Amino acid sequence: METVERTFVANLATIPSMMEFVSATAEAFGVHPKRIMHLELAVEEATANICSYAYEIPPGEVTIKISREIEMFRIELIDSGVPFDPMAMEAPDLKAELESRQVGGLGVFLIRRMLDDVHYSRSGTQNVLSLAVRYGEK
């Protein structure tokens, strides 16, 4: 089987199940434990944003599609919320002092830094965020 897919209610209480879906599948497909942690982090950050910001009338839904490509383990997060391209966001100011440090903006930044391939596309009424890691420790 090369692709598996599951749809979840997009609310904070289901995030642990979404993370479990991704990490159990990654483990079964032989992704290195360290990279599974990176994936889990990206899934938590991205789905938390979908649950919090994507839908004008929450909760909406989020579909997670997992593909076992030859070189990469890829997941796509698909929602029907407001258009939002996380790749277009500026990185937070990491040098800011404690006092001025903003509490937000980190989630998207971590997603971009932890994975090997991240890209966004808008497809019809859907946001598609594609996240991938290589199988090995790297």
Place this chain on the structure above:
Amino acid sequence: METVERTFVANLATIPSMMEFVSATAEAFGVHPKRIMHLELAVEEATANICSYAYEIPPGEVTIKISREIEMFRIELIDSGVPFDPMAMEAPDLKAELESRQVGGLGVFLIRRMLDDVHYSRSGTQNVLSLAVRYGEK
């Protein structure tokens, strides 16, 4: 990889994650969707019992160990609660009329009926419930 394992806090709120761990792994290993439903049902019933009855001071923990055997997809549910052998329970009276029908006792019965192999062992201070299905639709 032939075995994966995860430990969860045994409370009702984590049951969806436990089910997701099992079904995502089963899906990745090619278990037929119908049999995945049977597994999910057995995992819900067994873990609900562990969360409700196993620990004198809840919540305890439950470890789920998944093995990809040649003919069977097997999971073991391991807890450190009071000794409890579900195989020793009598089946509920399925012919009872509505008025006298007991609301309990069904969970264990469903586990035994839905899977291809179920057995219990006590190992030191632990309960080990071993549950398996064949990969195909059957």
Place this chain on the structure above:
Amino acid sequence: MNVKTQAEKGYWVVKLEGRLDISNSSQFEQECMQWIEQGQRRFILDLGGLEYISSAGLRSILAATKKLKAQKGSLSLCALSGLVEEVVTVSGFDNILQVYPDLTQAMAEE
């Protein structure tokens, strides 16, 4: 789980979609009790869209059925398939509840 209700020809038709399990069965049971309090007496649960049910789900249906019987009401199931049909059969619930192939027949024969 999605729950949609509709009053139709004297029946209270409850359409369930998704999963009825330990995470939502007590909420569903409460909803049933509220409908009964509001005066609904003849329930049909349309399970055509229900993909999964566990003993916790059966328990909530059984509790509602007992409550309805005590009030001279009734509860029947229709449109079962897949795992739901299997669980209802294996557990013998098809002996204690009326089960119909589809909603039309449930409304005709009940």
Place this chain on the structure above:
Amino acid sequence: MNVKTQAEKGYWVVKLEGRLDISNSSQFEQECMQWIEQGQRRFILDLGGLEYISSAGLRSILAATKKLKAQKGSLSLCALSGLVEEVVTVSGFDNILQVYPDLTQAMAEE
């Protein structure tokens, strides 16, 4: 997540085990605020047993640190490893918080 606290040599040592994520970070933040209200001022978070942290977790630590600074207190981290070390570094939190290799050094140098 498991949280164990201990007062030691004037420090309030908080040992975290498991995962600090969106499902428990606001509870953790509340606990921190309670400790501060109870008069604790010099926090050391021992993350030796912490396996996972997300931005929600960082946010709760940042909130506690700001509160402590406002009360002339302090908060430092120690014994980071694996993903936790990576996340703290990548997010630049090691620039705004004191980070020590282990508890002994955190108590010696803070």
